[in-house]
Amino acid sequence: MSEAVPYGIVVAFPVALAGFTVVAAVFDSVVGAGWSWRAAGGPLREAARLLVQQRRRTLLPDTLLLRAGVCGLLVAAVLAGVVLPLGERPVADPPVGVVWFNAMEVCVWGAIWLTGWGTNSCYPLVGGYRFVAQGLAYELPHMFALITVGLGAGSLRVGEVVAAQSGLWFVVWMPVAFAVYLVSAAAMAFWGPMDRPVGSDIAGGVRGELSGPDRLVFQVGRYALLVVAAAAAVPFFLGGGAGPVLPAWAWTAIKTAAVLAGLIWAAHRLPAVRMDRFTQVSWLVLIPASLLQLLVVAVVVL
Amino acid sequence: MGLSDWLTRQAARRPRPLVVTAPYGTRTRLRVERELARRGWPIADGPAGASLLVVCGIPGDALDKAIRTVWMDMSAPRALVELPHGTDPAQALDQAVVRLADAPAQRRDAAAHLARSRPSAPMPAGREHDGHDGHDEHGEHGGSPGGVPMAGRGPDRDGLALDRLHVPLGPILADWPSGLVVEATLQGDVIQRASIRLTPGFWNGPGPESGGGREGSANAADGHRDSADTAGEHEGDARGGGEAPFWDEPWLLASRGHRVTRGEAERRRAAAHLDSLGRLLAVAGWPAAAATARALRDRALAGASREDLMPEFGWFARRVGRSRLLRWMLRDLGVIGDEPPDTGGVGGGAGAPGTGGGAWLSGGGGVGDGGGRPGVGGGAGAGSSVASGVGVGVGVGGGAGSPGAGGGAGLSGRGGVGGGRFSGDVAARLDRWLVATGVALGALDDPSILQDDRGPRGPVGAQPSRALLAVLPGVLEGVELGAARLIVASLDPDTEQLGALRHV
Numbered sequence: 001m002s003e004a005v006p007y008g009i010v011v012a013f014p015v016a017l018a019g020f021t022v023v024a025a026v027f028d029s030v031v032g033a034g035w036s037w038r039a040a041g042g043p044l045r046e047a048a049r050l051l052v053q054q055r056r057r058t059l060l061p062d063t064l065l066l067r068a069g070v071c072g073l074l075v076a077a078v079l080a081g082v083v084l085p086l087g088e089r090p091v092a093d094p095p096v097g098v099v100w101f102n103a104m105e106v107c108v109w110g111a112i113w114l115t116g117w118g119t120n121s122c123y124p125l126v127g128g129y130r131f132v133a134q135g136l137a138y139e140l141p142h143m144f145a146l147i148t149v150g151l152g153a154g155s156l157r158v159g160e161v162v163a164a165q166s167g168l169w170f171v172v173w174m175p176v177a178f179a180v181y182l183v184s185a186a187a188m189a190f191w192g193p194m195d196r197p198v199g200s201d202i203a204g205g206v207r208g209e210l211s212g213p214d215r216l217v218f219q220v221g222r223y224a225l226l227v228v229a230a231a232a233a234v235p236f237f238l239g240g241g242a243g244p245v246l247p248a249w250a251w252t253a254i255k256t257a258a259v260l261a262g263l264i265w266a267a268h269r270l271p272a273v274r275m276d277r278f279t280q281v282s283w284l285v286l287i288p289a290s291l292l293q294l295l296v297v298a299v300v301v302l
Numbered sequence: 303m304g305l306s307d308w309l310t311r312q313a314a315r316r317p318r319p320l321v322v323t324a325p326y327g328t329r330t331r332l333r334v335e336r337e338l339a340r341r342g343w344p345i346a347d348g349p350a351g352a353s354l355l356v357v358c359g360i361p362g363d364a365l366d367k368a369i370r371t372v373w374m375d376m377s378a379p380r381a382l383v384e385l386p387h388g389t390d391p392a393q394a395l396d397q398a399v400v401r402l403a404d405a406p407a408q409r410r411d412a413a414a415h416l417a418r419s420r421p422s423a424p425m426p427a428g429r430e431h432d433g434h435d436g437h438d439e440h441g442e443h444g445g446s447p448g449g450v451p452m453a454g455r456g457p458d459r460d461g462l463a464l465d466r467l468h469v470p471l472g473p474i475l476a477d478w479p480s481g482l483v484v485e486a487t488l489q490g491d492v493i494q495r496a497s498i499r500l501t502p503g504f505w506n507g508p509g510p511e512s513g514g515g516r517e518g519s520a521n522a523a524d525g526h527r528d529s530a531d532t533a534g535e536h537e538g539d540a541r542g543g544g545e546a547p548f549w550d551e552p553w554l555l556a557s558r559g560h561r562v563t564r565g566e567a568e569r570r571r572a573a574a575h576l577d578s579l580g581r582l583l584a585v586a587g588w589p590a591a592a593a594t595a596r597a598l599r600d601r602a603l604a605g606a607s608r609e610d611l612m613p614e615f616g617w618f619a620r621r622v623g624r625s626r627l628l629r630w631m632l633r634d635l636g637v638i639g640d641e642p643p644d645t646g647g648v649g650g651g652a653g654a655p656g657t658g659g660g661a662w663l664s665g666g667g668g669v670g671d672g673g674g675r676p677g678v679g680g681g682a683g684a685g686s687s688v689a690s691g692v693g694v695g696v697g698v699g700g701g702a703g704s705p706g707a708g709g710g711a712g713l714s715g716r717g718g719v720g721g722g723r724f725s726g727d728v729a730a731r732l733d734r735w736l737v738a739t740g741v742a743l744g745a746l747d748d749p750s751i752l753q754d755d756r757g758p759r760g761p762v763g764a765q766p767s768r769a770l771l772a773v774l775p776g777v778l779e780g781v782e783l784g785a786a787r788l789i790v791a792s793l794d795p796d797t798e799q800l801g802a803l804r805h806v
Contacts (some may be wrong), residue, residue: 032344034593040340044315049313049353052306054377054412056350081434122469123348126783193587193627199789200476201585203348211350211377271628272587274784 013091015129015251017081020227021220025259032269033209050216058209062118065273069114070214073221076111080104083158087241087249090158097158099148102233104145105188108225112190112206114217119209123235127205130275131197134187137279138194142184144290149179152297160171162240168237173300176293180286184228185263189222192267196274198222230260240283307405310379313353314403317381318396319343320352322369322473323480325501326358326387326798328548332481332577334358334391336600339593341395347476354398356391365473365481365501378412378716379405413698456489459780464489471786473501475582479790480770481797484778486786493786496778499772500797547798549574553762556752564748572600572611573736574758575634578794579622582732585791586628594691608746613744618667619736632729636777638790639725724770728792759796767795 025043033039053107084096085088094100109131116128117163150156152174153164171178198205207218234240234255241248323331334356338345346352349372361369372639373382385391437620453465470781475603485743538796546554550568564588566629576599598615737760758765770793778786 007519032589034590038343040680042342042344045312045316046318048309049318049379052309052313052379053353056375056377122467122488126488129491130784149716195587196784199784200589201784203475208348209350215351235744246345246643266591269586271583271591271625273542273627273629274631274782274787276454276782277631 007227009086009089009091011228012086013082015181016086017078017227018152019222020256020260021223021229023189024223024227024264025219025263026269027209028264031132031264045068046219047216050212053212053215056209056211058119058121064118065114066118066214069111069118070210070218070221072111072114074224075221076104076107077221077224079107079230081224081231084161084228084231085158085235085248087238088245089251093157093159096156098146098156098236101145101158102164105225105229106139108188110213111221115210117195121204121209123204123208124206125297126202127197127199127208130199130202130205131190132196133275133279134190134197137275137282138184141180141286141290142285143280144186145177145180145184146236146296148174151203151301154301156225158235162235162242165239166242169237169242171237174237174293174297177287177297178233180290180293181233181237182259182263183258183286185226185233186266189226189229191226192220192263193270193273195267196250196272199272222259226263227256227260230263231261250298273296303741310405310408311403312380314399317343317355317399318346318352319354319383319400320346320349320372320474320476321356321358322361322365322372324357324359324361325364326546326548327357327385327480328798330358330385330387330389330391332548332600332603335596337391337395339465339596339600345476349474352376353380353402354383354395355380356395357803358385360386366475368501374418376417379408379632380411387767418753429496456494458489458494459492459671474639477584477787477791479795479797482795484532484774484790485788486783488783491783493781495777496775496786499776500771500800504696530743532748547796548578549759549796550762550799552752553757557755557763564750564751564752565746565750567778568742568745568748571758572739573599574745574796575739575742576602576708577790578758579732579735579739581794582728582735582788582791583622585787586631588628589663591622608743611743611746615740619740623733623736628732629729632732632788632792633727635785636781636792638726648675723794724766724773728768728788731792759799761800765799767797767799769799771797794800 022043025256026122028038029039029042030037033042037199038302066168080101082092083094084098085093090097113128116124116126116131121197142230151160152170155164157159161170183194186192190197198207202208205208210218231252234252238255238259241252243254246254313507317497319334320339321334321338346354351790353376355373355376357367371523379402383391383398384393385394453467455463456466458464467488469486469488471486472482473480481501481600483499483501485497485499486493495588549570553564554571556567558561576595580592580599581593585587594614595618598611598618602611759770769796774790774793774795777789781789
């Protein structure tokens with residue numbers, strides 16, 4: 001595990017992440033248009049539009065914080081992704097890979113809040129508030145789900161988590177943790193039913209004053225985060241690259257695509273969840289449930 | 303420049319429109335929405351994400367000012383599409399695409415825009431800045447950074463001292479009643495105080511809008527009605543003008559002696575409810591269901607048959623009605639009680655919360671007409687309230703409920719609404735719309751002559767939207783912003799209805 005990382009992985013990772021990000025945006029557009037493949041070109045035209053669009057100025061923005069927030073989203077997504085194996089191995093496989101993943105995605109909190117705050121406008125600020133409330137609701141169950149994975153594998157190294165599932169995938173004997181992970185993955189990427197921080201009811205929320213390249217980077221960062229959140233479910237719960245016939249990288253891609261498609265489909269299938277309602281359930285149901293799951297796994301491991 | 307020109311042309315083929323509806327622009331808005339759905343252009347959630355600003359109808363001065371402000375702030379490439387009544391949206395949108403694709407012109411626009419925004423003179427923010435982004439009033443210097451006064455502080459509901467931001471919600475906001483402005487005092491994302499006003503061109507209530515414009519718009523409203531009177535043709539698309547309350551049109555025509563079949567009226571009712579459902583579902587963050595509601599609405603208005611609409615509506619109603627997640631989110635929001643109406647009401651007892659049309663709001667004859675002139679369809683209004691048996695009549699006989707009389711605005715606000723079909727929480731109102739739409743779609747083929755005036759929102763003559771607006775500030779106070787949006791969408795006051803009133 002300590003030998004030098006092959007250059008192939010270093011090149012393949014950004015290519016794979018970018019590819020999946022585009023695919024996610026295209027699929028989202030297609031499903032959003034009622035399964036109309038006519039809408040497949042939408043995201044690319046939108047990207048073209050944002051590339052040539054002027055930057056919008058608000059009164060007295062905190063430009064430094066705003067830029068840090070907008071770029072921070074993409075940076076956090078990329079950094080969270082480096083510990084995820086593309087096939088046999090990831091770009092980086094630190095002994096605390098699971099914690100690293102968690103830490104990077106917590107940086108998203110900062111990125112969103114800075115974007116909402118730095119704009120100096122009401123609706124983005126409200127979007128920022130919403131994301132902080134969302135974080136309080138999802139983060140604890142999310143961390144318990146990740147700890148369950150680490151406990152089951154007896155290691156926080158992502159490579160060893162995958163290896164521990166050679167007999168039985170974690171999703172089979174940690175179904176609650178997997179379900180909690182999926183919910184929190186959507187919340188983390190403020191996606192689908194959890195998209196109120198960028199909700200249309202507050203005129204776009206956090207991204208409500210972003211236009212041009214700012215909005216493009218923000219949108220790319222959001223899709224990348226969604227991809228990374230979906231991709232992480234593969235080594236954590238779905239046996240990583242394990243599977244018959246096809247090579248590990250192909251299975252990783254297939255499983256990632258399946259989780260991603262599920263998240264995108266759910267986003268269009270379900271109404272939005274407001275945190276003033278959800279937090280109660282999160283704390284009274286999801287946290288106890290994930291603790292019970294942790295207990296069960298602990299007993300089994302012992 | 304070759305690459306950016308090419309990108310501009312590519313982008314122009316899929317613009318992002320922001321749609322603003324002016325007074326009596328509903329008919330145009332519906333045509334625009336249908337056209338946008340047909341083209342698959344996704345609607346922008348705010349001015350920053352938009353490249354097209356589509357104005358439906360003819361905005362009055364204040365709305366026009368708000369539109370200009372939004373337009374000034376919009377980033378190039380951009381195009382403004384103004385659709386006075388009766389313009390063909392498809393053609394106008396095509397022309398907008400051509401303008402968007404004109405890279406040199408857009409570059410000139412961008413340069414001019416940049417030059418305008420460069421000077422340090424601050425834009426008037428907050429109140430002047432109608433609508434899209436009441437800038438919050440923070441700044442690192444004391445006093446008034448950037449010309450904007452600092453936010454005041456006050457205790458919030460938990461007793462913490464928090465900034466109070468004065469933010470106008472509307473009039474330019476997606477899925478929002480046209481012309482409505484809620485002046486909200488926000489602490490965090492909770493509305494501490496709310497008051498409402500309407501942009502001129504609609505009814506001007508006892509709000510900050512003052513008398514000058516009121517006369518003008520009152521006369522304009524009268525003029526519209528006269529023109530509608532003479533226009534015997536009431537099939538929507540055939541008549542260009544369309545400056546009458548669109549959703550109430552069949553009932554208004556019937557009350558004036560025109561021959562309207564019940565089937566036609568029910569078609570309009572079903573479309574009105576589907577439009578409201580589309581808004582509520584969009585605000586609830588369920589764009590897919592909202593799109594279905596709107597597609598059904600468009601097909602209903604285009605004359606689709608009952609057999610054609612019923613299966614898909616049934617599927618839609620089941621999906622929405624059975625969504626436990628939606629129910630969970632909408633439950634206990636914006637509860638309007640069943641308390642009895644204010645004293646002075648005639649026929650007082652509060653009605654049972656009707657499902658699908660048992661209980662009706664009713665204001666009786668002279669509602670809101672201090673001058674003593676009977677309101678539109680006043681007689682029919684009183685009659686129907688008797689007929690439906692649940693009349694929460696206020697000021698029957700005229701005069702008692704003048705619009706000038708406080709926030710009550712003619713109807714005894716809470717009592718009037720509470721006794722009617724808007725009681726209960728947001729989920730209850732959603733259910734009632736679903737049921738009422740189903741009933742209305744079932745009666746599409748009814749050839750009998752329309753004789754009552756029970757429009758989509760209640761007796762047309764009584765202008766139930768007036769009562770809805772009157773209860774609005776009360777139910778919005780102490781509510782989180784997202785919940786407030788849902789409450790507004792669940793009441794969906796038809797601001798055009800108010801303009802139909804003869805003014806004091």
